[in-house]
Amino acid sequence: MKIRLIPTLLILIVVAVTVRLGFWQRDRAHQKEALHAHITQFGNAPAQTIGAARIALKDIEFHRVRAVGQFMPQQVVYLDNRPYNDQPGFYVVMPFKLRDGGYVLVNRGWLPRNMNERTAIEPYDTPKGEIEVEGIARADASRAYELGKGGSAAHQTIRQNLDVASYATETGLPLQPFVIQQISDDGDKLVRDWPAPTTGVERNYGYMFQWWGMAVAAIVFGLYAARRSAKNAKLTQGKGREGGPGNGQAPHA
Incomplete structure (x- = not known):
């Protein structure tokens, strides 16, 4: 299967960016969880x-x-x-x-x-x-x-x-x-x-899954596009062989 360079690079960039943003949201959630633990600790001290x-x-x-x-x-x-x-x-x-x-x-x-x-x-x-x-x-x-x-x-x-x-x-x-x-x-x-202090950690986890979901969607779309491109290329090659010399018809003078 022939890989087309520019579309592949674009998909890889999208995947890299969305995965990185997902990890960033995860880190933010962990920071807020630590802050919530400190708030509880300080409040009881x-x-x-x-x-x-x-x-x-x-x-x-x-x-x-x-x-x-x-x-x-x-x-x-x-x-x-x-x-x-x-x-x-x-x-x-x-x-x-x-x-x-x-x-x-x-x-x-x-x-x-x-x-x-x-x-x-x-x-x-x-x-x-x-x-x-x-x-x-x-x-x-x-x-x-x-x-x-x-x-x-x-x-x-x-x-x-x-x-x-x-x-x-x-x-x-x-x-x-x-x-x-x-x-x-x-x-x-x-x-x-x-009101109890809110850290919004659930929102960060939600964003994390959204970014990672976009990464998965980009991969699936890339694989689908590559397969469809390969299938079309195969059909084009098959039609070329059927209409060319050697298919049982005499070539025109």
């Missing part, structure tokens, strides 16, 4: 105390932490479009002044929206004086889809998202580069039934 010393996000994210200090309700931010059990509401994010100096943002919990007036804030309590807060260190207070800057403009109480570094610049507070997702209860009437 003893809480680390947060003080004035700055802690890099990479060294604290997903760890259980505790902080002693007091809330700053005058600089609260409400993150909009945060539903809970299909009910619209806000996340209440508030700066927390640490006893030893420095500040950290705390996502205190979920608050239902006033259904009669969209921007009205339902009542909730804020502990006065020094308290202890315990929670999980997160990169942000959750992110929602936002067109342009949306509600993140400076000096707005209700926003769509809140970037820690931008808020630190806006307020002048030397914030830690993470947010504490509060899990301790201080009787404030806020809901802290936090």
Whole structure:
């Protein structure tokens, strides 16, 4: 069977690329599985105390932490479009002044929206004086889809998202580069039934099988095309022999 060079090379390239992409998705899935294991491990470990010393996000994210200090309700931010059990509401994010100096943002919990007036804030309590807060260190207070800057403009109480570094610049507070997702209860009437962190590992495995399926399809198509080409070539050769000299007919003068 005669192999045609260019089609064969194209098929080999497709197979090589799709197989490599499948392995890449598999590696991403393994990385996310390792991250999920770390999240579980960190969440069950003893809480680390947060003080004035700055802690890099990479060294604290997903760890259980505790902080002693007091809330700053005058600089609260409400993150909009945060539903809970299909009910619209806000996340209440508030700066927390640490006893030893420095500040950290705390996502205190979920608050239902006033259904009669969209921007009205339902009542909730804020502990006065020094308290202890315990929670999980997160990169942000959750992110929602936002067109342009949306509600993140400076000096707005209700926003769509809140970037820690931008808020630190806006307020002048030397914030830690993470947010504490509060899990301790201080009787404030806020809901802290936090969604579990999702890694999307199933999606990576799905992509892996899709890429490898494309590789198999390319191989099958290549074999089919090669066989069909060989069959056509054989038929052409057979017809040539039937119509040429030596087939029992005298050649024309």
